[in-house]
Amino acid sequence: MMDRTFKQAIRISLCSLLLLAAGCGGPKKDADAAGGIEQAPDTMAIGQQSFGTLPDGREVTRYSLRNTSGMEIGVINLGGIITDWTAPDASGNYEDIVLGFDNLEPYLDGNPYFGALIGRYGNRIAGGSFSLDGQAYTLAKNNGENHLHGGVKGFDKVLWQAEPRQSDAGNTLELTYRSPDGEEGYPGNLDVKVTYTLSEAGELDILYEAKTDKPTVVNLTQHSYFNLSGDFSRPITDHMLTLQADAYLPVDAGLIPTGEIRPVAGTPFDFTQPKTIGAEIDADNPQISLGGGYDHCWILNGPDAGFRKVATVTHPPSGRRLEVFTDEPGVQFYTGNFLDGTLPAKGGGTYARRSGFCLETQHYPDSPNQEAFPSVRLDPGETYSSHTKFKLTTN
Numbered sequence: 001m002m003d004r005t006f007k008q009a010i011r012i013s014l015c016s017l018l019l020l021a022a023g024c025g026g027p028k029k030d031a032d033a034a035g036g037i038e039q040a041p042d043t044m045a046i047g048q049q050s051f052g053t054l055p056d057g058r059e060v061t062r063y064s065l066r067n068t069s070g071m072e073i074g075v076i077n078l079g080g081i082i083t084d085w086t087a088p089d090a091s092g093n094y095e096d097i098v099l100g101f102d103n104l105e106p107y108l109d110g111n112p113y114f115g116a117l118i119g120r121y122g123n124r125i126a127g128g129s130f131s132l133d134g135q136a137y138t139l140a141k142n143n144g145e146n147h148l149h150g151g152v153k154g155f156d157k158v159l160w161q162a163e164p165r166q167s168d169a170g171n172t173l174e175l176t177y178r179s180p181d182g183e184e185g186y187p188g189n190l191d192v193k194v195t196y197t198l199s200e201a202g203e204l205d206i207l208y209e210a211k212t213d214k215p216t217v218v219n220l221t222q223h224s225y226f227n228l229s230g231d232f233s234r235p236i237t238d239h240m241l242t243l244q245a246d247a248y249l250p251v252d253a254g255l256i257p258t259g260e261i262r263p264v265a266g267t268p269f270d271f272t273q274p275k276t277i278g279a280e281i282d283a284d285n286p287q288i289s290l291g292g293g294y295d296h297c298w299i300l301n302g303p304d305a306g307f308r309k310v311a312t313v314t315h316p317p318s319g320r321r322l323e324v325f326t327d328e329p330g331v332q333f334y335t336g337n338f339l340d341g342t343l344p345a346k347g348g349g350t351y352a353r354r355s356g357f358c359l360e361t362q363h364y365p366d367s368p369n370q371e372a373f374p375s376v377r378l379d380p381g382e383t384y385s386s387h388t389k390f391k392l393t394t395n
């Protein structure tokens with residue numbers, strides 16, 4: 001911990017000197033891109049280094065977005081995966097607060113979507129099928145009988161084109177991918193762009209955009225697992241959560257929404273006032289049992305309010321606070337119930353059950369089959385747009 005703080009302090013002061021002497025501006029490639037050695041202490045620029053090679057020989061690159069207060073977010077062009085997010089606690093100790101792996105191999109070998117971009121469809125589509133304009137489409141079934149997170153090879157597993165640049169808002173990484181007509185069963189060529197920007201205020205802004213050449217369905221999200229303690233051996237049950245949501249979607253045994261919209265009041269799903277994640281996570285409640293904890297979509301208040309704050313998570317021991325803003329109607333709150341201590345944690349150890357939580361802003365699961373849910377249809381000539389911001393601060 002001391003080590004990292006020290007390193008960050010050196011980075012910041014060296015950069016201040018560099019700023020005075022030569023300027024830190026302008027995206028630039030690190031000289032040691034192939035070596036994976038510590039990069040130049042250039043906090044304003046976007047670092048770039050090799051993160052390994054795919055079995056087909058293509059190289060995976062890690063980009064590091066930094067701000068001048070020493071925050072750093074690592075993103076790889078494989079799956080647009082956020083591999084690490086180093087952020088200070090209330091005492092100025094810098095630690096990594098998202099689950100992931102130290103190197104490429106585990107990402108290729110059964111990654112439970114750590115840090116990944118999810119598409120074309122976040123969460124489940126029942127029976128792996130849906131119809132549009134009377135035409136039935138059969139999708140890849142990768143979750144029992146259902147389709148989950150875009151299928152066998154969703155957007156989390158493809159190599160994106162990455163373009164680092166600086167904008168007025170901060171350091172930006174623009175990721176683009178063309179999903180071909182028929183990929184995982186979906187109709188239409190889909191051109192997708194996801195823009196990550198790290199601001200000076202500790203905000204990761206994510207803008208998702210897409211265009212299609214045939215009617216299709218789209219529901220993109222980000223699957224980072226947070227652990228604000230900075231210690232992956234600790235469960236996230238001591239984090240306090242507030243969710244601006246008066247209702248949620250109960251699920252069936254396959255975790256598909258039943259279609260009912262149920263008020264949270266008086267249930268373990270009520271986070272309208274700050275409550276520890278662990279307070280009722282093992283409550284004697286049929287919905288809790290089905291999810292093995294929380295693994296449900298909450299219906300966010302103010303669907304017509306556009307971009308608004310929908311969630312706050314605080315971790316009292318470290319003083320870290322995560323706020324989530326979105327223009328989406330729902331959020332899947334997942335408490336890492338399926339993590340089972342088999343995956344290798346960064347820096348040693350393994351990821352135990354509930355060592356991370358996700359807040360996946362999105363439209364509702366199974367919307368293509370549930371007419372009462374807000375539509376996820378995208379037609380040619382339209383632009384899909386979804387906006388989410390994760391803001392990390394301290395007390």
Ligand code: BGC
Nearest residue numbers: 112113255295332334338360
């Ligand atoms: C889903 C979980 C799933 C997890 C990892 C979440 O979005 O709701 O059911 O296990 O992603 O795949």
